[in-house]
Amino acid sequence: MDKPTKLTTTVIWFAILSGLFIILHFAAGGVGTLSGEIDVQSMPLMLVGVIPLIVGVIGRMVVIPKAKTNEAFTSLMVLSLAMCEAPAILGMLAFPKEFVTERTFAFVGSVIGVLVLFPMSIRTDNT
Numbered sequence: 001m002d003k004p005t006k007l008t009t010t011v012i013w014f015a016i017l018s019g020l021f022i023i024l025h026f027a028a029g030g031v032g033t034l035s036g037e038i039d040v041q042s043m044p045l046m047l048v049g050v051i052p053l054i055v056g057v058i059g060r061m062v063v064i065p066k067a068k069t070n071e072a073f074t075s076l077m078v079l080s081l082a083m084c085e086a087p088a089i090l091g092m093l094a095f096p097k098e099f100v101t102e103r104t105f106a107f108v109g110s111v112i113g114v115l116v117l118f119p120m121s122i123r124t125d126n127t
Contacts, residue, residue, distance in 0.1 A: 001124055003050035005070040009077045011121040016081050017114050020088050024107065032105060036100035049105035052084035052113025059083075065124050066100055069108060077119055084113035 024031065039106035040046055059080030091106030 001067070001070055001073045005073055005081055006119050010075055012078060013081060013114070013117065013119055017111070020085060020107070020111060020114070023089065024092060026030065028103075034096070034104040035116055036104075038101050040101055041099055042102055045091075045099060045102040046105055048087045048090065048102070049107075049109035051087050052110040053116075055080060056113035056116035057085045060070075060122060064117075065121055067124050073124060076115065077122075080117055081114060084117065086110075 024034075060077070064073065064076045064080060067076055087106045088110030091103040095103045095106070
C-alpha cells in the first residue's frame with residue numbers, strides 16, 4: 001500500500017484507540033470502574049474479551065495482507081478495528097456494573113486487539 005493510505009489508516013487506528021479510552025472515561029465512569037477483585041461471575045461474558053484478540057491476529061496475519069488495492073486495505077482495516085472495538089463498548093455500556101472482571105477483560109482485550117492492528121507495520125502482498 002502507498003504511504004498516504006497507511007497514514008490515513010494510522011489516523012483512523014489512533015482515533016479508535018483513543019476513542020476507547022475517551023468512552024471509558026466519560027461514559028463508563030473512568031479507569032477506576034475497571035479495578036476490583038477478580039471475581040468471574042459469567043464465563044460467556046469473559047469470553048467476549050477473547051474475541052478482539054482473535055480478530056486482531058487473524059485480521060493482521062490473514063485478512064488484511066491479502067488486500068490488493070488501497071481501498072480494500074482501508075476497508076479491511078476499518079472492519080477489523082470495528083470488530084476489535086465492539087467488545088469493549090459492549091462491556092462498558094451493556095455489561096452490569098457488578099461484572100467488573102468481565103468488563104475489564106473485554107476492555108483490555110479490545111485495546112490489545114486494536115494495538116495488534118497497527119497499520120504502518122502490516123505488509124501486504126503488493127508492497
